[in-house]
Amino acid sequence: MSDHPSSQSSGYDRRSFMAGAAGSALVPLTARATVHEARAAVAQDPALPVDVTLRVNGQEKRLSLDARTTVLDALREHLKLTGSKKGCDHGQCGACTVLIGDRRVVSCLTLALAAEGQEITTIEGLATDDRLHPMQQAFIDNDAFQCGYCTPGQIMSAIACVKEGHAGTDADIREYMSGNICRCAAYPNIVAAVKQAAPEIMKG
Amino acid sequence: MTAAAPEPKANMGKPVPRYDAAAKVTGRATYGSDMPLDNPAYAFLVTSAIAKGRINSFDLDDAKRVRGVIDIVTHENAPNLNESKLFSNGGYAGTTIQPLKSTDIAHDGQIIAVVIAESYEAAREAANRVKVSYTAATPSASFDSPGTTEAAAKGQNAQFKEDPKVGDFAKAFDEAEVKVDASYETPTQHHNPMELFSTSCAWMGDTLVIYEPSQYVHGLKNGVAEQLGIDADKVRVVNPYVGGGFGSRGSTTPRTAVIAGIARRLNRPIKLVPTRDQGFTIATYRAETRHEVKLGASRDGKLVALRHEGAEVSSRADPYCVGGTKTTTRLYACPNVDSLVSIVRADRNTPGFMRSPPEVPYLFALESAMDELAVKLNMDPIELRRINDTTNEPIGGKPYTSRSLMACFDEAAKAFGWAQRSAAPKSMSDGDWLIGYGCAATCYPTQMAPSAARVRLQRDGRTRVEIAGHEIGTGAYTILAQTAAERLGVPLEKVAVFIGDSDLPPGPVAGGSNSTASTCSAVMMVCDQVRQRLFKALMPNESLTDKAKETVGMGQTPSTQAAKGDRPIDLEKAFDALGVGVVEEYGEWKPEGAPQDSFKAMHSGHPRLVGGAAMKDKIAYAFGAEFVEVRINRFTHEIRAPRLVGAFAAGRIMNPRTARSQLMGGLIWGMSSALLEATEIDARTARYVNDNFADYLIPVNADVPGVEVILLSEQDDHINPAGAKGLGELANVGTNAAICNAIYHATGQRIRKLPVRLENIEV
Numbered sequence: 001m002s003d004h005p006s007s008q009s010s011g012y013d014r015r016s017f018m019a020g021a022a023g024s025a026l027v028p029l030t031a032r033a034t035v036h037e038a039r040a041a042v043a044q045d046p047a048l049p050v051d052v053t054l055r056v057n058g059q060e061k062r063l064s065l066d067a068r069t070t071v072l073d074a075l076r077e078h079l080k081l082t083g084s085k086k087g088c089d090h091g092q093c094g095a096c097t098v099l100i101g102d103r104r105v106v107s108c109l110t111l112a113l114a115a116e117g118q119e120i121t122t123i124e125g126l127a128t129d130d131r132l133h134p135m136q137q138a139f140i141d142n143d144a145f146q147c148g149y150c151t152p153g154q155i156m157s158a159i160a161c162v163k164e165g166h167a168g169t170d171a172d173i174r175e176y177m178s179g180n181i182c183r184c185a186a187y188p189n190i191v192a193a194v195k196q197a198a199p200e201i202m203k204g
Numbered sequence: 205m206t207a208a209a210p211e212p213k214a215n216m217g218k219p220v221p222r223y224d225a226a227a228k229v230t231g232r233a234t235y236g237s238d239m240p241l242d243n244p245a246y247a248f249l250v251t252s253a254i255a256k257g258r259i260n261s262f263d264l265d266d267a268k269r270v271r272g273v274i275d276i277v278t279h280e281n282a283p284n285l286n287e288s289k290l291f292s293n294g295g296y297a298g299t300t301i302q303p304l305k306s307t308d309i310a311h312d313g314q315i316i317a318v319v320i321a322e323s324y325e326a327a328r329e330a331a332n333r334v335k336v337s338y339t340a341a342t343p344s345a346s347f348d349s350p351g352t353t354e355a356a357a358k359g360q361n362a363q364f365k366e367d368p369k370v371g372d373f374a375k376a377f378d379e380a381e382v383k384v385d386a387s388y389e390t391p392t393q394h395h396n397p398m399e400l401f402s403t404s405c406a407w408m409g410d411t412l413v414i415y416e417p418s419q420y421v422h423g424l425k426n427g428v429a430e431q432l433g434i435d436a437d438k439v440r441v442v443n444p445y446v447g448g449g450f451g452s453r454g455s456t457t458p459r460t461a462v463i464a465g466i467a468r469r470l471n472r473p474i475k476l477v478p479t480r481d482q483g484f485t486i487a488t489y490r491a492e493t494r495h496e497v498k499l500g501a502s503r504d505g506k507l508v509a510l511r512h513e514g515a516e517v518s519s520r521a522d523p524y525c526v527g528g529t530k531t532t533t534r535l536y537a538c539p540n541v542d543s544l545v546s547i548v549r550a551d552r553n554t555p556g557f558m559r560s561p562p563e564v565p566y567l568f569a570l571e572s573a574m575d576e577l578a579v580k581l582n583m584d585p586i587e588l589r590r591i592n593d594t595t596n597e598p599i600g601g602k603p604y605t606s607r608s609l610m611a612c613f614d615e616a617a618k619a620f621g622w623a624q625r626s627a628a629p630k631s632m633s634d635g636d637w638l639i640g641y642g643c644a645a646t647c648y649p650t651q652m653a654p655s656a657a658r659v660r661l662q663r664d665g666r667t668r669v670e671i672a673g674h675e676i677g678t679g680a681y682t683i684l685a686q687t688a689a690e691r692l693g694v695p696l697e698k699v700a701v702f703i704g705d706s707d708l709p710p711g712p713v714a715g716g717s718n719s720t721a722s723t724c725s726a727v728m729m730v731c732d733q734v735r736q737r738l739f740k741a742l743m744p745n746e747s748l749t750d751k752a753k754e755t756v757g758m759g760q761t762p763s764t765q766a767a768k769g770d771r772p773i774d775l776e777k778a779f780d781a782l783g784v785g786v787v788e789e790y791g792e793w794k795p796e797g798a799p800q801d802s803f804k805a806m807h808s809g810h811p812r813l814v815g816g817a818a819m820k821d822k823i824a825y826a827f828g829a830e831f832v833e834v835r836i837n838r839f840t841h842e843i844r845a846p847r848l849v850g851a852f853a854a855g856r857i858m859n860p861r862t863a864r865s866q867l868m869g870g871l872i873w874g875m876s877s878a879l880l881e882a883t884e885i886d887a888r889t890a891r892y893v894n895d896n897f898a899d900y901l902i903p904v905n906a907d908v909p910g911v912e913v914i915l916l917s918e919q920d921d922h923i924n925p926a927g928a929k930g931l932g933e934l935a936n937v938g939t940n941a942a943i944c945n946a947i948y949h950a951t952g953q954r955i956r957k958l959p960v961r962l963e964n965i966e967v
Binding site for chain 2: 045046047048066068069073076077080081082083084085086087088089090092093095122123124126127132136137139140141142143144145146147148149150151152155170171173174175177178179180181182183184185186187188189190191192196
């Protein structure tokens with residue numbers, strides 16, 4: 001056994017990263033004053049809780065969070081909205097996709113603080129009074145999932161894909177749905193589902 | 205009817221939508237890490253940065269200073285756990301390398317510390333602040349690395365019983381008129397199910413509840429109990445939905461007992477959600493393999509000699525192997541066959557099952573070699589398969605219970621347009637794109653395992669089916685509901701199915717594609733018990749079994765019920781006669797040829813799979829044929845696979861919708877295996893370098909323009925009461941060879957090493 005000790009330590013300094021992030025334009029202008037007040041303290045210790053108000057599926061949610069909490073972890077661990085899934089935590093798989101405003105966003109790469117004041121829509125916010133959203137129904141009709149783990153992200157992404165005007169052709173749908181990995185590989189059925197739901201979504 | 209719901213042919217169930225569809229599209233389906241916990245602490249793993257050596261010391265000061273850290277567990281203060289035996293050696297574990305036991309490091313990414321904190325963020329930060337001093341040794345990474353050892357699989361792996369052989373291979377090969385002698389290689393692959401390898405453990409007094417994605421809740425329950433040294437009935441595993449398995453969750457991994465032990469000590473629920481990259485080293489993988497295939501044939505294409513030698517990588521600790529020669533030596537008629545499988549031990553974690561474990565690497569080799577033989581014979585590759593098709597396997601002469609291989613070839617060839625292929629390599633193109641057509645056979649053993657079930661019927665027809673099966677995306681809920689509805693003659697919407705909970709009657713591991721055949725056979729049997737009780741109440745003086753068949757359709761396959769003028773039981777009358785409101789039956793079913801200890805083993809979490817080539821007087825496989833068009837850019841060498849066409853026959857198709865989806869996903873898996881997937885290992889450090897979704901290539905939607913699945917009608921009365929052959933692992937087998945065969949057709953270049961990337965093309 002050769003004898004050359006090596007060591008392992010933290011890859012990067014989250015404190016300095018967060019100090020930068022919290023002070024940057026990532027925090028929207030509408031952010032509440034507490035965020036700004038917390039900024040100095042957070043630079044000292046990011047684990048100190050910060051008050052955040054998130055608008056999720058039309059409801060205001062007041063939370064006290066570690067400043068580094070992502071939208072995904074805020075939804076899952078603090079609001080018990082577990083429909084959005086963690087598949088990589090790196091923005092590589094799309095399982096955590098939610099809408100912020102009209103934009104599809106990987107919620108694992110979005111800090112909760114940065115989403116304050118904006119409308120967040122999750123998979124739980126689509127169906128109304130037991131009526132499924134057309135995209136949800138289309139996923140059922142076309143068997144556009146198997147294990148179902150990527151499905152909430154696929155559906156949120158698919159709705160945005162249609163609204164962006166990227167559902168005109170099969171090739172377009174395939175291209176603009178390629179940010180969402182489905183390991184079961186339901187891809188052809190996902191394309192069929194997006195095609196089915198697109199006209200109804202565009203209508204209103 | 206959408207393309208997703210094909211019109212059923214003979215011996216197929218209805219393509220009803222999934223039972224769990226609404227839950228899955230609304231986010232209501234709860235996976236392991238979705239389960240609510242009361243005030244959980246969060247765990248984050250620290251994994252080894254070397255593949256071999258030992259830990260000198262930890263410096264935890266910086267980590268402990270992170271606000272919210274509760275504890276940091278290393279080998280110095282880890283809960284004491286019992287050893288776990290390998291599943292193939294009568295145990296439950298996918299590896300016997302137990303972390304946190306000593307300073308020893310046996311593989312890259314081994315768990316060396318667990319940080320427990322009040323929040324996920326704090327646990328993660330502290331884990332990154334754990335400093336480790338190692339003494340590193342030089343590891344052996346893989347084939348060709350100095351320090352590996354190699355030995356025959358037979359004798360060291362209890363599940364690998366024989367190297368099949370028959371006749372005199374050496375003489376026959378020597379004298380053969382046409383020969384192929386070629387070597388093939390397949391890479392390391394990781395399952396990468398979408399759901400991470402999470403574990404939540406909560407104690408209530410001396411009872412442990414585990415929320416974890418598992419393909420075998422009874423195995424996990426018993427395995428963790430054994431490691432903790434507690435009664436198995438004190439452990440409950442709950443996972444109503446599993447975010448993909450592909451074999452990665454069939455045996456226990458070390459993480460579960462570790463988290464359970466820490467939670468017990470802390471007296472608080474603990475939630476662990478490991479990262480994607482940690483999933484590459486804390487669970488199993490498909491090991492890299494090497495093959496040498498020798499085929500000898502007469503000029504008219506008849507095989508006279510076949511030899512398949514395979515080598516597979518495993519860990520130092522465990523003799524894991526897949527041994528696909530049991531299939532490749534039996535697929536075609538050939539009087540002289542020889543084979544050998546060996547295991548190469550390296551400084552790696554122990555590999556494990558990954559979707560079609562033996563068939564993917566071994567059929568890649570055989571079906572590539574068959575294509576090479578067809579080229580040498582100047583013969584159409586489909587015709588070569590037809591000439592060597594057989595009703596009996598050549599090793600023991602046992603008959604296939606049914607075999608629709610050539611029917612699949614013919615159907616798929618027609619749908620694909622094989623007749624338009626010009627046989628010469630490099631003879632088809634479209635502008636800058638060289639076009640190649642290729643095909644290959646696919647197959648998968650038909651396996652069954654003992655299974656229990658409980659069925660409760662109410663007088664209003666509401667039915668409850670309970671079985672500790674698993675919904676890993678296969679459609680388990682759906683086909684169990686269909687089976688009960690058909691068998692009891694109640695409307696499908698009145699059936700409720702409960703699976704994914706070890707408190708339910710034990711079902712088999714969701715592996716080896718045995719679940720459908722096993723669980724549906726069990727549910728059919730228990731539904732018949734229910735019917736018999738009702739029937740007895742209605743007609744107390746009639747003899748049960750025979751009369752029942754005529755009167756209420758018991759024992760008949762659903763497809764023949766209508767023809768025989770079956771009529772439903774009058775539930776109201778039967779319940780009145782019985783004088784009860786509910787009839788509930790429990791039963792244990794085992795397949796023909798199951799070992800004596802089957803039910804005992806079933807209750808203690810040991811699967812007893814039977815079937816495939818291992819049956820006494822017959823052999824059972826599902827078959828298919830797969831066709832691929834590849835396009836290769838003659839300048840950039842970009843490879844595309846615009847069309848995948850597969851035709852499959854697998855006995856009774858319980859639901860053409862879920863079957864088609866699984867086969868479609870399988871074809872895409874096969875394409876991925878051929879063109880994209882490989883875990884790259886740094887040969888110097890024995891560490892994985894592409895352990896994330898950006899670098900470990902998995903198909904996205906744009907990679908998959910056209911997939912066509914054809915389901916053939918097939919009836920097989922010799923396999924199991926459900927008449928079903930597992931098909932979840934059928935479609936991703938032949939694709940590897942089909943794609944390489946198509947690449948040969950496009951370019952004239954034979955590629956024998958997977959995956960094929962543009963840098964491997966030399967046109």
